[in-house]
Amino acid sequence: MILQLLPEHLQIIRTHAESTYPDECCGIILGHVTLEGKTVVEIMPTENAWNTEAATFSADRTTETERRRYAIAPQVMLQAQREARDRSVNIIGIYHSHPDAAAIPSECDRLYAWPEYSYIIVSVQKGKAETLQSWSLDESHQFQPEAINNII
16 A cells, blocks of 8 residues: 655654754654545654553563653553544554664564554664655555555
8 A cells, every 4th residue: 555645744753853853752643544545634743652661561671761762641642543534544554763773664663553654664773764665564464565656
């Protein structure tokens, strides 16, 4: 499936990723899903709540920090779901950054990913947003690259 978005959506993600460097950023992607693909309507930056939410993940993840992990607080996700419903859109994905690492999903990303969502990852090298890639899960719960199409 193709993820369609505006250049300003990409800029919001890149700016957010640079502003949180060297920590990971994260946010929610709102839009529509049709037979032609997923169309982004809004990028919703959120706070990286890893430090306050880490206890909800498996025990081997509790020593990690927001430098290498991200979490969106359940209250924030619930509020985003309500806003999406009220505006007749859907949550179609999540984005986050990989500081000084490639825009390739980690095993942790895969373990906690949801099948219907797009996952945009932006690589931030020395504070500068660089490569950006969208991913989605296949039937075997493995990430596959997802094409991004600017709709301008």
